[in-house]
Amino acid sequence: MDLRALKTFEACVRLGHFQKAAEELQYAPSTVTLQIQRLEADLGVSLFVRDGKRVIVTEAGRWLHREASVLLKSVGSIRQTVSDIAAGDDGSVRFAAIEPIASQKLASVIADFYKTRPKVELTMEVSGSKSIIDRVRTSELDFGICSAPAANLMLEFEPLIEERLGVMLHVNHPLAGQVSIAASDLAGLTVLVKEPTCVYRELWETTLCPVGQRPLNSIEVGSFYVIQQMVKAEFGVGIVPMYSGLELEGYSVIRPLSDLNAILGIGIVYKDKHLLGKATSLLMNAIRDACVKTKSHSE
Template sequence: MELRHMRYFLALAETLNFTRAAERVHVTQSTLSHQIRQLEEELGQPLFAREGKKVLITEAGRAFHERVVPILKQVDQAMGALKETPDDLRGELRIAATHSFNVQLIPLCLSVFMQRLPQVKVVVEELSGDQISEGLVNGNLDLGISYRPAIPRGLRFEPLYNEELKLIVASHHPLARRKRLRMVELNGARMTLLAPHFSTRQLLDECFAAAGAQPQIVAELNAISPMVELVRRTDLCSIVAENALSDEPGIRAIPLESPTPIRTPGLLWSQQAQRSPASRFMADTIRQVVKQASWGR
């Protein structure tokens, strides 16, 4: 089934007249009739009943119509968005990401974006998830890359991929040679983690509780970079997304299980604010980069 088949079907379903439907889609009546027959053969059931010169839509046709309309609407919206993104587009795009994505994902996406829209100035901030949500709500940001907010607050969240969190230790740490570690084995372990108000920390606390482990949290920080540096210089361990490491020297990342802590990053934007063509193009760029690079997998 091709897109044209759905457009031909929709034209006939709305006019119930082969002549008018053919005029609407700019083909001959015989071409339209042939394409409809092809579609019916592929679906294995008649979509229209022909009684003399009268055309009636069947039950199967009505059911198909209900599904075709939203599909074509999405296709038309996508095509319209591309047409609204001219090469000479100018202005400013304000985006924010948490540290995990600002290390590798954002630079990759910016390199693609800037090649296509070199006249658009991009302002990138590295913020916490709560700060990103606040910036989107008050209109200071156009797009965010973060995790699903606990309170939606009029924000739209689109999942991008699943992200596994791993234990990190210095290369000289006793656990550095382990290939895998169960969460319960971190009972009593000296650790540095994000502060309790971070959603990632809350997820880890839930995982520790599920495993029956009580690590010894000796340092709580509000950013990933200093936490990684602290792990490198001490006997402490931590848990972060591997994407946040960017090939850090002297650091070993070890998979965790029972349970495996997993987060789902995604795109965030305000449902109230009108999205600019540059914002839509950046969102599409991020989707493509994530898909092509198999990010998080």
């Protein structure tokens, strides 16, 4: 059985006439007759009894019509889904991003994308750069937003933005009134830093070491939100990337580090663009556009 013959058969049963089926399907009447004859020969049964110009469906034909109708609807659904996936209106996208870019820049992009493509199954995770890179490499993730991977991993990396480290301080802190903070200003303070696996912690330590000044009293905190809340409680100062969205109005401010070249490149990492689905490519484009707009506004 082929699908064209089943489609012709379904039309003949539904319309009760070969000629009407031919008109609907835009076939020649002889084509309809030939397809039905081939279908009957393939099944070894008569599907119709001819009654003049009308056709009456046999018992076998009635059963086949029920099954064929379900099958044709399923095929139609399959065709539509495949078409939607090819257009980026269906399918699945699984990616991950580091904080705080995930919440500060990507949340609104994801919301806008999903509003226009509600059938796409989106999974967004928040993780560290090393974990994201490893999972992109093993194809668990379609792409990631993180720091650059090592060259030997053979992954594609497109830089999006450059982030600078700053110091989060309570508005009442003596240093809050300064335009920028020097590393020497932090001596003797309680400094809140992320865990050792965080790229911002790594950046902080690699840029601070040449200066030769390492705060004596530092506390590891696994969340920028918790650092934010601890600063709000006037407990220590936090080492964070320069995002105005991390500041708490009336409670905290972020000042740039003046004497440290603490810059981190963040971008899109993926394995092979030819393996990416259309929806994935469209979402990556939306993220690129959002980062370009943010960069142009900051300039």
